[in-house]
Amino acid sequence: MLQNWKQIMLLAIPSLVSFATTTVTGTVNLIMVGHLGFLIIAVVGVVNIIMYNAFAIFSGIGHSVNYLVAQNYGQGDMKKGIERTYLAFYLCLIFAVFLSVVGWLFAGDVLRLTGGSSDLVAAGTTYTELRFYAMSFGIVNFAFHGFLRGIGSTTLSMVISLFTNAIMIFFTYTLTFGTLGLPELGLRGTGLAVLIGEALQTLICVYVFFFILNKKYKTRRLVAVEWREMKLLASESGKLGVQEFSLSLSMFIFTIFVARLGDHALAANEVALNVMSFGFMPAFAFGTTATILVGRYLGEGDPLKGKRAGTDVAILGSIFLLLLGTAELIFAEPIARLYSDDPAVFELAAYLISVSAYLQIFDGILNFYAGGLRGIGDTTFLLKVSFWVSWLLFVPLTYVCVFVLDLGSFGAWIALYSYLTVFGLLVMLRFYRTDWMAVRLKEAGH
Template sequence: MLRNWINILLLAIPSLISFATQTMTGTVSLIMVGQLGFLIIAIVGVSNIIMYNAFAIFSGIGHTLNYLVAQNFGAGDMRKGIQRTYLAMYMCIVFAVLIAIVGFVGADDILRWTGGSDELVHQGSLYLEIRFYAMSFGILNFAFHGFLRGIGATRMSMVLSIMTNVIMIYLTYTLTFGEWGMPHLGLAGTGLAVFIGEAFQLLICAYTFFFVLNKKFHTRDRAAMVFQWAEMKLVALESGKLGAQEFSLSLSMYIFTAFVARLGDHALAANEVALNVMSFGFMPAFAFGATATILVGQNVGKGTPLIGRRAGTDTAILGTIFLIILGTVELIFAEQIAHFYTSDPEVYKLAAYLITVSAYLQIFDGLLNFFAGGLRGLGDTTFLLRISFIASWFVFVPLAYVFIFVFHWGSMGAWISLYSFLMVMGISIMVRFYRTDWTAVRLKEASHS
């Protein structure tokens, strides 16, 4: 068991650091722009939710590439894995153009639909537009990282992520406040920092794929670039299911944010601070979930799915330990942590209360991600789509509406609905993981009919 745990940690810790740098970048950026006032915090928070939805629609491409490449790597058939990578990239390029167009023509309308105040829309539309342009690069980067995780190169993914996020933090500070000879651009500078960071990341990801990895995996093989309809149908179908799953979750989160926005800008800002702090819990959840996808997928490819099942269990145990430790820190220092973001007492005291309540409840988010990662590894994408739709639209959104607008429980009612939803999702996916007939699991192949 000890050897298995060490192997899991060797894969998970680089992913944990990678996600941590992304989370830290978001946190540091929010703390810096928080000096511009609570309205700016609210704009960034609403924009983050909107971008999460835009990303979620197309994130299924990266998740699909992750598990398919892991299976191909385990089966020793990386020629097919490279071919599938090219097909995924073709899809990403098309969608990247569409995302940029949406940002150009509709940023202000999207903010308005979210339910923010007129002042929020006026000050935030340019920032959101730039974030859409950055997302065009972001979906390509996510697919590249999916490939790297599929082959188990989590340390390489970590290095690329750290390089990118250091640049984003530097540019956020200098462009937002006009420091070190840079122009003083305010909130627009914060958005531009994300755009430049994502563009830089795309360049280094492309260099890594086409040059660094070419010797080992023949990533520039022209035969792999050829379009094959059967494989494209597989990649598109799986990407559609996983993208719809993520979008169902993110859209319900968007509606949740719109509900909270109607409680006022202070409540919205406190909600964003609390969500940003709790994203440190999402960090190990995502990292260990990605590790479960790698280990389960590779073992499915090797024809040893039961070993993958054991690896998925061990990954969930280790991830839960991380969440318990993190939750304890958040519980003890909730108010001090929230105070880092803003000096507005109405905002940081409410945020601290929300953090305290959810410190250990985030374990359910962990269960969701750990076992969803395992199910992705074996290709059980249809169930993930179904449970996401049911829990989002028959649990989360109705409860949020009732608790906020019928019972008038305010921000606390919103968060009770959020964690009720995560509890249903986490337990349901865990049960599915253990009720699966692992002896019948097979490598995912394209249908040529």
């Protein structure tokens, strides 16, 4: 067992640092722009939800590359793994152009759909446009990191994330406030910083893939479109993307409901979600580790070893979340004060953080076992359960708690964690009821 746990930690810790870097970057950026006022906090929060939805639609490409390459790696057939990665890049480039056009033509319209105030729309349109451009690079980067994790190179993925997020923080500070001789651009500067960081990361990913990894994996060769493989990749990416989009769109509607409570409530909600993202961080990291190990062992022909690895990942990840939840419970108000000195914001945010501290374990269960199911390619189930739980439970329950029972922000978060609890338990049940000896590798045409 100790050897298995050591292997899990060697894969999970770099992923944890990588996700933490992204989370810390978002937190630092929010703290910096928070001093521009509660309206700017609300703008950033709403746009983060919009970007989460935009990213979710196309994130299935990166998730598919992750588990398919992990299976190919375990199977010893990296030629196919490289071919599948190329096909993923082709898809990403098409969607990158689409996202750029949406940002250019419809940024204000998309922001207006959130139902925020006219002041919020006026303040955030340019920032929204810049974030769409950044997302065009982001989906390519996510696919590349999916490849790195598929081959178990989580440390390299971590190093790239650390460097580019540090650059993003640097430009957020200098361009937002006009330091070191750069212009003071306010929120527009924050958006430019994200764009610069994502574009730089794409350049680094291109160099690593085509030059550094070429020596071992022969990555520098053009791959023609093989339509059966493209159909497989598109199908798997579509299912995982719709699953993520179902979750993110329901969160978008959740934000719209909270926005009806006023800009202070919306700002407090964003602060609490940002803090709780530190709980999502180990959940994602260990979930990704489950995908890597389950996919790899399936490729090696030992699915039962994959099942055991998924269980070990869930145990270790849960320990992380319990420790983190304890820290969040103890320091809820001091943490909330870092974001805003407005009592109407930090007091409500601190309350929401305290309520959520231990409930986030259910989000962990969801991610751990969903990662294991992705490793075996059980994407159809993940799609179906995500859709039904999001739209038959989460959205209606949020509406009832906020508007019918008049529970305000607290009611919204009751609905959020009820949703995560049910979703997590259903995915865990599926993981253990799967006939692991009957699981097969994903192949085109099957």
